[in-house]
Amino acid sequence: MNRRVKRTLCTGLAALMLAGCMTGTTVYAETAKEKVDRLEAALKQEKASLEKLQKDKKNAEATKTKLQNQSALLKEQMAALLETITDAEEAVGNKENEIAQKQEEIDSRWDDFKQQMGAMQMMHDTGAVAMLASCDSLYELLTFSNTMQEVSEWNTQVLDEMKAQRETLNEEKAELEAAKEELENRKAQLETKSGQLAANIQATDVTITKAEADAKAQQEVVSMAQAEYDRAEAEWEAFVRQQAQQAQGGSSDFTSDMFIWPLPGYSTITTYFGETQNINGLIKAGHKGIDVTTRGASPAILAAAGGTVTVARLSSSYGNYVMIYHGNGYATLYAHMSSMAVSEGQVVTAGQVIGYVGSTGQSTGNHLHLEVRVNGTPTNPFNYFTAG
Numbered sequence: 086m087n088r089r090v091k092r093t094l095c096t097g098l099a100a101l102m103l104a105g106c107m108t109g110t111t112v113y114a115e116t117a118k119e120k121v122d123r124l125e126a127a128l129k130q131e132k133a134s135l136e137k138l139q140k141d142k143k144n145a146e147a148t149k150t151k152l153q154n155q156s157a158l159l160k161e162q163m164a165a166l167l168e169t170i171t172d173a174e175e176a177v178g179n180k181e182n183e184i185a186q187k188q189e190e191i192d193s194r195w196d197d198f199k200q201q202m203g204a205m206q207m208m209h210d211t212g213a214v215a216m217l218a219s220c221d222s223l224y225e226l227l228t229f230s231n232t233m234q235e236v237s238e239w240n241t242q243v244l245d246e247m248k249a250q251r252e253t254l255n256e257e258k259a260e261l262e263a264a265k266e267e268l269e270n271r272k273a274q275l276e277t278k279s280g281q282l283a284a285n286i287q288a289t290d291v292t293i294t295k296a297e298a299d300a301k302a303q304q305e306v307v308s309m310a311q312a313e314y315d316r317a318e319a320e321w322e323a324f325v326r327q328q329a330q331q332a333q334g335g336s337s338d339f340t341s342d343m344f345i346w347p348l349p350g351y352s353t354i355t356t357y358f359g360e361t362q363n364i365n366g367l368i369k370a371g372h373k374g375i376d377v378t379t380r381g382a383s384p385a386i387l388a389a390a391g392g393t394v395t396v397a398r399l400s401s402s403y404g405n406y407v408m409i410y411h412g413n414g415y416a417t418l419y420a421h422m423s424s425m426a427v428s429e430g431q432v433v434t435a436g437q438v439i440g441y442v443g444s445t446g447q448s449t450g451n452h453l454h455l456e457v458r459v460n461g462t463p464t465n466p467f468n469y470f471t472a473g
Contacts, residue, residue: 117321124314125401131310132401135303142296149289156282163275166268173265180258187251191244314401322408323461325395325429339390339412341469345435347387347419348442348453353378355452358465373463374418374456385426385438386453389417389470394431394439403454404446407439416461420454421445 356376392411396418399405403420407427410416423443427433444451457466 128310128314131307138300145292170268177261184254191247344389347389377453388433388437391434414460416458418456421448
């Protein structure tokens with residue numbers, strides 16, 4: 086085989102091998118990207134389930150609070166009602182005493198009346214002449230019979246009045262007893278309602294307990310899904326960073342002394358590197374960067390150093406985020422942007438606007454989440470920055 090043929094075959098084989106490598110790289114990139122997207126979709130679904138369970142628990146707790154408030158109000162009404170019933174019982178007792186006293190007066194008056202009638206009868210039978218003889222004047226003699234009649238009528242009138250008073254007292258007692266019975270019926274109704282509320286509160290406690298258990302279990306599912314997604318995203322970012330390194334996307338002369346603060350005028354740190362966070366019920370330990378609050382404003386975010394944008398995309402956890410590879414294994418990541426001002430593959434310079442502070446992804450308010458990664462491993466940004 087002559088040299089020309091050899092050279093042609095070698096050249097063709099090299100081209101095929103290069104094409105194969107490029108094709109393999111493309112296939113890997115697409116597979117890694119698809120894996121990230123698939124896991125992100127699954128993570129969103131699991132988080133939605135968790136949010137629903139947390140919402141159910143919150144609603145159940147709100148229902149329990151409402152029932153407890155109703156129960157407390159009902160207890161106040163019961164206490165007031167019991168006091169009213171006690172007053173009514175006392176009033177009925179007082180009225181019974183009044184009736185008893187009036188009956189004693191009637192009985193006493195009736196005894197006196199019977200004695201008077203007996204005396205008058207005796208006087209009519211045996212002592213009338215003597216009584217008449219005792220009259221001192223003709224007027225007394227003539228009016229004697231009328232006087233006796235008046236005495237009888239007066240006694241009768243007094244007895245009738247006392248009986249009427251007793252009847253009035255009995256009527257008042259009946260009214261008091263009816264009012265008391267109505268109060269007792271109302272008390273029974275309140276007791277029934279109180280029992281129903283207690284049963285509802287107990288049922289709500291069961292619902293809350295179940296919701297807590299379900300939410301806790303779902304939290305574990307979300308944490309596992311989050312960890313799997315984070316690993317896939319880290320693999321994707323590592324692949325992109327490797328591609329940037331191979332393409333000489335960063336400076337081989339880069340040192341960490343070249344970093345500048347990416348958010349001039351803002352230095353309030355709400356979460357430090359390594360801390361544990363609670364984001365809408367999702368517990369995340371080992372914070373990978375620092376969070377810089379902007380007190381509601383949305384200022385521009387600057388590139389901390391020159392380099393190549395290796396990632397500029399929307400993530401479930403980071404929201405809109407940008408990662409820049411600077412060289413010598415150094416990369417910075419800027420997350421939760423309201424919007425991005427750069428795209429993947431773009432070369433940027435230190436101080437260039439790359440996006441704006443926001444609250445996308447897993448965020449509870451406007452802030453910049455800033456990471457510094459060395460050979461893919463997050464490190465404390467304050468090893469390289471001074472806030473301000």
